Amino acid sequence: MKLRIRRVPLDTLRENVAVLSASCTALRPESFQAFKRLEIVHDDRVLIASLDVTHDLSLVAPDQIGLTDPAFCRLGLPEGAEVSISPARRPQSLSAVGQKISGGALSGLQIGEIVRDIAAHRYSDMEIVAFLVGCAGFMTSQEVLDLTRAMANAGTTLHWPSPMIVDKHCIGGIPGNRTSMIVVPIVAAHGLSIPKTSSRAITSPAGTADTMEVLANVDLSVAEMRKVVEACKGCLVWGGHVNLSPVDDILIGVERPLNLDTREQMVASIMSKKLAAGSTHLLIDVPIGPTAKIRNGSEALKLRKLFEYVSDQIGLKVEVVVTDGSRPVGRGVGPVLEARDVMAVLRNDVAAPSDLREKSLRLAGLLIDQDPAVRGGAGYHRAEALLASGAALAAMERIIEAQGRPRATPALGALQADILAPSDGVVLSTDCLRISQLARLAGAPIARGAGLDLFRQVGDRVEKGEPLFRIYAAEPSHYDLALAAAREENGFALGVTNGENV
Missing domain, CATH: 3.40.1030.10 (Nucleoside phosphorylase/phosphoribosyltransferase catalytic domain)
Known part of the structure; x- marks a missing residue:
């Protein structure tokens, strides 16, 4: 049974998602409970996608298959093109992921198969997380080398005329x-x-x-x-x-x-x-x-x-x-x-x-x-x-x-607030992790104009009420989160140095 493609204008990020009607003519409704992923085929093109089901016939008709934006673009066929579907087989490389989660070391062949399946979008985000968590437990130096080579080979490899790059x-x-x-x-x-x-x-x-x-x-x-x-x-x-090491960008999207x-993952990346x-x-x-x-x-x-x-x-x-x-x-x-x-x-x-x-x-x-x-x-x-x-x-x-210059230069976030020194003193230290967290809460890097402008550095003397830094945000929700977090812990340690009194 063939189904006609319909584009569903949803950005599901990295993941391919297919939408079938609960009244689908190609599969009985009770079949939907038996599997979660579909294999979509047209001639030599094959796409693996996670399955969602809708009861809204205006979204997807019984003789259609809806593809969200990533899936539609990757399949590369026009709306109305006919495809066949079947339950997707479990990638064989997932058995190696299970081995890694159990504490085993993987061979170069196993790592290569995992990377190829990830590059082909055969893994769901949950399965990618399983692989990453398994590797986070431990990796041998040889596994890091094998992962490096496999990731590099999965995409474009550049060659330059200059002998020194x-x-x-x-x-x-x-x-x-x-x-x-x-x-x-x-x-x-x-x-x-x-x-x-x-x-x-x-x-x-x-x-x-x-x-x-x-x-x-x-x-x-x-x-x-x-x-x-x-x-x-x-x-x-x-x-x-x-397309340099494209699997790395897939992994980064899940890691974020x-x-x-x-x-180990840092070195391989x-x-x-x-x-x-x-x-x-x-x-x-x-x-x-x-x-x-x-x-x-x-x-x-x-x-x-x-x-x-x-x-x-x-x-x-x-x-x-x-x-x-x-x-x-x-x-x-x-x-x-x-x-x-x-x-x-x-x-x-x-x-x-x-x-x-x-x-x-x-x-x-x-x-x-x-x-x-x-x-x-x-x-x-x-x-x-x-x-x-x-x-x-x-x-x-x-x-x-x-x-090429951008069409418009991003502006600083319109929502701004200064975080003030709670007391007199000298900046003894700054917490890099906390400052990064505050900037991300403000909306960076997705909102280009969000972040922090630091007015003081380690060694600077400040008086109570003087600004330590300014928060910039574009969205009220991000602004409120960052401001509340900064007031709770601003990342600046003030104190006494060289016998000064505060």
């Missing part, structure tokens, strides 16, 4: 740490190729792709990305749109609401995208701090060794640099605010955040030091000169123009 990545967790958007134009201005592909935020208030999107289009095709790099030596684009971000992007030299920024993702030197050492193990096996030269993760970098937390800080640094604005400027110069210098034509240790001074001369700003403007 440099890249930089931060493991995240530090509010405002938007150094990539400064490092890329500096390194590109020097003359090294740096095609930077970035993920969107997982647990943070903004990722590089989220922030760059304030200034330029980041949804480029592979061909468009190549043209930008050819013209500008660098780019800042969303890796998901160029669960706040899952383990060391980063290295699979860099392998697929064709990078030859990679600099990894690992911030350490009491409220960062990595809390101490011992954890950082384990992470560095895992990065080095995987990089040695896949032929990618990696340098891991440990940085200060005890406090935010820059002042803005959220896409619009972080983009403001980035451009202030590139424009050599006297009011630009000095910590963001200095860290970006250090990282750019380490990448420039990889250039065989540069004398050892001269990279920092070269980066400093390129920034001071305006060459880095010019490189960024070229990249923005080549990628």
